[in-house]
Amino acid sequence: MRPEAVAAYTAALADGGNASSLHASGRRARRVVEESREALAAALRARPSEVVFTAGGTESDNLAIKGLYWARRAAEPRRHRVLVSAVEHRAILDAVVWLAEAQDAQVELLPVDSTGMVRPDVLAAAIARDPDSVALVSVMWANNEVGTVSPVAELAAVAHRYGIVFHTDAVQAVGSIPVSFEDSGADALTVSAHKLGGPIGMGALLVRRGLVLAPLTHGGGQERDVRSGTLDTPGVAAFAAAASAAVAEQPVEAVRLAALRDDLVARVFATVPDVVANGAPSGPGRLPGIAHLTFPGCEGDSLLLLLDAHGIECSTGSACSAGVARPSHVLLAMGVDEARARGSLRFSLGRTSAAGDVDALIRVIMPVVNRARRAGALAGLSGG
Structure with a gap:
């Protein structure tokens, strides 16, 4: 962990408030969470209201893939196709395999070129075969094995041309190359704290305002009622500190x-x-x-x-x-x-x-x- 993240983490550990509580320690924790949300949003060029805190990249990917698929199927039952690149992290690939086996999704792996990149014309051709049946598209921003960077803005534009939501796993990209949620065109974006020098077990899913996402967990209604559960205030503070430092340098x-x-x-x-x-x-x-x-x-x-x-x-x-x-x-x-x-x-x-x-x-x-x-x-x- 970065020194900035360790300092933020240990400072927050000294106060055991629950950010969902109304008493004084709860309000102090809520202030830490919301200031951290603002800092993370600023680092990623997003709105604070678009930041949903999770327990890491894997949860964020699962929330995006399953949550978007369920929401799209509920609104338009015909949308059952899920398009993802063939080089995704297992958090994406295993999630879509589960959707195929348990939820009757039709999963299609988008081929990549010899460098590991999905070309926009390849995505357009896959969608065009039956545009109204596609529920979502997910293509990682940068590959975690070979390091190839995808043309995310172009791919998102192709998906939007057909009215399809677009998700990108940016876990490997944030802090390594410039990442702007605002400019990317993506509807949802995954980020993980430990890749930035933050704590293990902390992440976020950026979700466009107005985008309907079915939750994976139900309970107290935290995080826009999308991700229930008591927030890890020290982890949130450390995550924001690490992201701010990584993006600045x-x-x-x-x-x-x-x-x-x-x-x-x-x-x-x-x-x-x-x-x-x-x-x-x-x-x-x-x-x-x-x-x-x-x-x-x-x-x-x-x-x-x-x-x-x-x-x-x-x-x-x-x-x-x-x-x-x-x-x-x-x-x-x-x-x-x-x-x-x-x-x-x-x-x-x-x-x-x-x-x-x-x-x-x-x-x-x-x-x-x-x-x-x-x-x-x-x-x-x-x-x-």
Whole structure:
């Protein structure tokens, strides 16, 4: 957590008021919540009334997908199609699978290009097959594995042309690139606190004024009667503090991280000649802090554990898919073959990353790759 978030969190912990109560401590908690709501809205270029606090990105995604689908089906029963990109986080993909199995939704995965992007013409073609049957569209703002940035405003405009609501998961984007809810055209937007240096277990769903959303939970009617439950006042305060700090430093930090990432990629290429880069090229179409590389002849899990033994932490995909012995669905959707997908790693750089971290990786990457390749060859010879 950022120092600003820790300070806000610990200050709020000292007062145990319930923000829904009318007594003095409740009013103090309510003031903290509403001032934090205003700060988060300002950071994301939204109205305070559009901010619905949740327990994180997964809840926000589920609230958006299920809540919008139920509301749209109730108003217009014919709207049963749900269009989402094939490279979404599991919080979206598993939610729409549940809608298909339990709610008779017709789910369609929008294909992506070789960089992991949904093209506006692809979305338009999918909608045009039967526009009046589409309940909602969801396309993530920036991919959490390969770092490709989507043209959210263009995609939202396509959906709105047909009167369809548009949601975007911006968990990976906020704090890394400029994000404006007002300018995005999105009807709902997901954000998570821990990606910004805030507390784990805190998030928000931004929802346009006037948009009808069916709740997942019922109870006290908090958060516009969309998300009942006693608010986590310390978490809300820390979330707002982290978001404000992350967004304020984003322009400068993005330049620093992009340079660090490009240095990492260039030096890995110089050290491991047959390495392959995945996702969009360096520039505005890619997040500044993510490098996604394929090491032919290696298993990603082997590379991950060997690097971890040297104190270098990386990933074979999103943390929510860790430990699952299958290639990345993101890479497969991009047209990458299964063998190459299995030998891929994501290196994530953030506010605590420095040039010395890249140096540490370069010192060990070739010996680690050689060892992983030997292990892979032995496994192949032994048949497993």
